[in-house]
Amino acid sequence: MMRHLVVPNREVEAVLGHVRAREWGSLNHRVFSSDDGLSRLIPLDPGAPLELPAALDFPIEIHEGIPDEKTETDWLALLAAEVDEETISEKGESWPSNHEFIGDMMIVRIDENVVEFTDSIARAKLGAHPHIRLLLADDGVEGEFRIRQLRPIGARLADRILAGPSLEFAPPDLLSTEVAVKESGRVIRCDPTRAYFSTKLQTERLETLALAKVLREELGQPLRVADPFCGVGPALATLLGESDLVSDLLAADLNPDAVELLMSNLSKWDRRPYPEGAPDLQRVHDNRLVGMADALSLADDPTISGQWNLVLANLPHRTIEFLPALIPLLDRNYPSMIRGRALVEEDAIEEANQAIRSALPSTMKDKPQPSLQIKRDYSASLRLCSFEAWIDSE
Ligand SMILES: C[S@@+](CC[C@H](N)C(=O)[O-])C[C@H]1O[C@@H](n2cnc3c(N)ncnc32)[C@H](O)[C@@H]1O
Known part of the structure; x- marks a missing residue:
């Protein structure tokens, strides 16, 4: 989208x-x-x-963007220079037609059906996308840090394309996965092999911005925002870009690599110094509580619990399970909101809606009940969904 x-x-x-x-x-x-x-x-x-x-x-x-057929035909024409037409049509949908751009890197999923043609795919994709420096194969997301497993399969060295064994000769800089991505006018420094980052969430972040503006309207004042699974901070880039939207901010993650990139990002977005490296959660400025922390124990600290108007919960495979630990972060003196993403079996969405509703305190009567909206397919049966819950003041 x-x-x-x-x-x-x-x-x-x-x-x-x-x-x-x-x-x-x-x-x-x-x-x-x-x-x-x-x-x-x-x-x-x-x-x-x-x-x-x-x-x-x-x-x-x-x-939904409509891919430019020219680049699509260009890449298939280049592939046809290496793979015979019969094999191309026999493998049909298995060829990677979707891809994601992160800075000057391109990420493709290589179907096992066409794995043996990986080098040819790399040469054809890089040939058709001349602005791309590095092509990576996407082997999924792993572990609690949700780090993407990305494998270099092609790179551009001046006017040469390196793929297969020739990749061994690529200088390390060429294979670097730390990049600056421009989103909504802001630069986000990220390295998807060290900390979770996806460009596909831009629309999600824009929706969160729109919801945050409505919440500000309800409260009549800027928001205290907590992003306890913030990664390198992309959701915050969008929120901090809107003037008078965020007063206080809590940004935490358990992955030290994510926190290191977050600090560097915040120093640019906030135009003031932030510590280098990945310190434990600390008050970096009067209204900025930032660093490494376990989201599940944040609310145990009485100076942190009950302080936040908007809590973001983006750890889709565990969001629903973690809700009870996140709810005490909300400031119940005012209406507040939890905005989350969850990974759910398509035929269990209603059950998950019930689980969310029963984990939450009473919601606002004049707002819709929290209800999962399918955003995209994660696998044959799993769906990535979003929800927002408007919580009533006590
Ligand atoms: C799906 S990523 C989302 C990152 C970021 N919000 C974004 O949209 O790009 C989930 C993040 O939660 C972090 N994480 C996982 N378990 C955590 C925990 N118990 N406490 C804090 N962060 C955690 C991971 O390191 C990862 O950066």
Whole structure:
């Protein structure tokens, strides 16, 4: 899902000129027509700022991006130079058509059906995406730190493409996975092999921003926000980008590598110094409590419990189980919100909704009951879902 500008047909050329001049258009997706045929939807790069200038003041729609067929045909044409047509059509859907860009890296999932063609896939993908430096195979997410298992399968060294045995000659810098990603006008430093990060959550972060603004409206004041599973801090990048939205912040993670990157990110987003390395949770500034901590024991500290208006819970395989440990973080003197992600079997979503509702204190009568919304498939039966719960004041 990505942001698209909805532009009346007669203004499309002028708007495209503006978007391209600023490099805010998605390179890999194409413009398409609205259902009524009166407008065109222009796909925006995730790095484009949230606030767009007056020349681009058009409605925004969140929509599945339509891949640019040209890059798709280019990569298959390059593959056809190495693999015979019969094999290409026989393996059909097994060829990697989806991919994720993180900075100048591209991540693809290699189906076991086409594993033997990994080197050819790497050469073809890098050939079709000239801005990509490093191609990584995605072997899933592992452990409590949710670190992605990524394997380099191709790299670009000047005008040469390295794949297979020639990758051994790649200088270490070329294989570095620490990158700066631009999202919603902010730069996020991350290394998906050391700390969890996914560009696919941008829409989720924009939805959280919209919900946080509604909560601020309810409270009539900026929010005290806790992100106890914050990783390198991408959700905070979006929230801190909105002026007068966040007053106090708690940002914690158990992974020292994530905290190290978080500190470096916060020093840029917050424009003030943060410690280097990965210190234990500490008050870095009067209104910033940041560092390594176990989310499950935060509420044991009386100076931390009962202090927060918005609590983010992004540890999808355990969110529901952890809710009882997170709820005491909320400041129940005011309406508050828990915004979470959960991984649930599709046929157990109603059961999970009940589990969430029974773990929570009373919710606000004039707001919808917390209910899991499917965001995408995680496996054949598991779904990644989101929910928000509006908690009533006591
Ligand atoms: C799915 S990632 C989400 C990271 C970040 N919120 C984001 O959206 O990119 C979950 C994070 O929770 C952290 N984590 C796992 N168990 C934890 C715990 N008990 N306390 C604090 N952090 C934990 C992991 O290290 C990981 O960074």
